[in-house]
Amino acid sequence: MLHYPQLFIFTQFMNEKEYLTQEKFDEFKKELANLKNVRRKEVAENLEYSKALGDLAENAEYHEARDMQATIEDRIAKLEELLKNAVIVSAHDATGTVNVGSVVTVEKDSKTFIYTIVGSEESDVTSNKISIRSPFGQAVLGKKKGEKFTFKAPNGELSYVVSDVK
Numbered sequence: 001m002l003h004y005p006q007l008f009i010f011t012q013f014m015n016e017k018e019y020l021t022q023e024k025f026d027e028f029k030k031e032l033a034n035l036k037n038v039r040r041k042e043v044a045e046n047l048e049y050s051k052a053l054g055d056l057a058e059n060a061e062y063h064e065a066r067d068m069q070a071t072i073e074d075r076i077a078k079l080e081e082l083l084k085n086a087v088i089v090s091a092h093d094a095t096g097t098v099n100v101g102s103v104v105t106v107e108k109d110s111k112t113f114i115y116t117i118v119g120s121e122e123s124d125v126t127s128n129k130i131s132i133r134s135p136f137g138q139a140v141l142g143k144k145k146g147e148k149f150t151f152k153a154p155n156g157e158l159s160y161v162v163s164d165v166k
Helices: 005-012 022-052 060-084 135-140
Strands: 018-020 086-088 103-108 111-118 129-131 148-153 156-165
Touching: 018 022, 022 060, 022 086, 060 086, 111 135, 129 135, 135 148, 135 156
Parallel strands: 018 086, 111 129
Antiparallel strands: 103 111, 103 156, 148 156
16 A cells, blocks of 8 residues: 555644735735646656656656645645635734734743744744744734733743733
């Protein structure tokens, strides 16, 4: 019996909501269109060319083109699933509650930190964009100004106080 562990992992996350800003959603749509309309054709042409070179068993160009084709098809499938399950969020939440898209200011030991809570596809720690699926993101979700929250991090348990939500 054949096993496809990558397919299993992918299907585990199918149909999960993916929170995206409109900008990121549009970026993914553009990437998908490019993969389908441009990159697929390029790879198909490379496959045809490499087939013409002869013996496929020892044809490195053919195998490289097949690998590229598989990579592109995997990315297309991922983007299609992601866009199908996308929930567009705005950066403003008038409720004062931390949600996806919120810019939250937190304090710990008299130090102030400002983070934007985003979907996992947009997370970027260097830009202070924290995923809703991270321990921090899950712990701060739903909190309001003045509330304390705690979560487990790799280096131990951390506690913060929400000082502002925008």
